[in-house]
Amino acid sequence: xxxxxxxxxxxxxxxxxxxxxxxxxxxxxxxxxxxxxxxxxxxxxxxxxxxxxxxxxxxxxxxxxxxxxxxxxxxxxxxxxxxxxxxxxxxxxxxxxxxxxxxxxxxxxxxxxxxxxxxxxxxxxxxxxxxxxxxxxxxxxxxxxxxxxxxxxxxxxxxxxxxxxxxxxxxxxxxxxxxxxxxxxxxxxxxxxx
Numbered sequence: 001x002x003x004x005x006x007x008x009x010x011x012x013x014x015x016x017x018x019x020x021x022x023x024x025x026x027x028x029x030x031x032x033x034x035x036x037x038x039x040x041x042x043x044x045x046x047x048x049x050x051x052x053x054x055x056x057x058x059x060x061x062x063x064x065x066x067x068x069x070x071x072x073x074x075x076x077x078x079x080x081x082x083x084x085x086x087x088x089x090x091x092x093x094x095x096x097x098x099x100x101x102x103x104x105x106x107x108x109x110x111x112x113x114x115x116x117x118x119x120x121x122x123x124x125x126x127x128x129x130x131x132x133x134x135x136x137x138x139x140x141x142x143x144x145x146x147x148x149x150x151x152x153x154x155x156x157x158x159x160x161x162x163x164x165x166x167x168x169x170x171x172x173x174x175x176x177x178x179x180x181x182x183x184x185x186x187x188x189x190x191x192x193x194x
Contacts, residue, residue: 007180011143018134018143018174022061025171033171033194034064040192041068046165050127054080054094054164057103059110060145062132063169063194070099080121083112084149091152094121123153124160131188133168140187141179142168154186165189 003011025033041047047068058064069079080094084106095113097103103111123129131150135143144150157163168191175193 003180003182010180012146014143014176014179015134015146019060021173022171025061030061030064034058034067036194037063037065037169037192038068038071040194041065042071042074044167044190044192046128046167046190048075050165051075051077052080052121052126052128053077054082054123054126054129054131056082056130056132057111058132059108063171065130065169066099080126081111081113082149082153083115083120084108091156092123092149094123094126095119096121122160123164124157124162126164128167129164130167130169133170133174133191135174135176135179136168136170136188136191137176137179139178139181140168140189140191141181141185142188142191143179148184151182151184151186155184157186167192169193 053069055065055069078096079098081097082092083095085091085093095115096119097113101113104114106112131142133142133144154166166186166189168188170191170193172193
């Protein structure tokens with residue numbers, strides 16, 4: 001069932017409100033929130049065990065998960081960054097990445113690994129996928145930025161042999177009582193906050 005016009009309008013307003021709140025945080029507040037997130041992420045058993053982790057580069061006031069994943073006491077793991085598809089209606093691809101490797105800016109000015117078809121990883125092959133979000137609720141519903149890239153990637157998991165553990169990453173204030181779920185929305189397994 002498609003979302004009603006009122007539900008679509010509510011989602012758009014919630015996107016604007018939450019993005020404004022994230023963007024209003026000072027650099028000092030963002031660093032403090034990222035430090036709290038790093039502590040919470042480091043204590044999450046699923047993260048400690050994961051060897052193939054999909055992650056994102058924070059932008060637009062999002063919390064940065066990289067400090068937690070790059071600490072020296074972490075076990076060896078490979079990080080994968082999303083690469084936007086060339087066509088707006090296609091799903092994300094994921095490529096291995098290590099700190100210091102060259103990134104190229106995508107159409108939203110977010111860094112991506114250079115595209116090497118032989119090194120792309122299917123989403124289902126990751127152990128964990130850390131995803132940014134704009135808002136979330138107790139039921140695991142996630143509201144993204146509105147481009148649908150993660151939604152399309154997650155929808156393809158239904159036909160795959162396995163799926164990664166899906167973890168949303170957000171400021172605690174991004175939690176709302178309930179979100180109208182769209183038919184294509186895939187619920188998160190966990191949400192971790194600052």
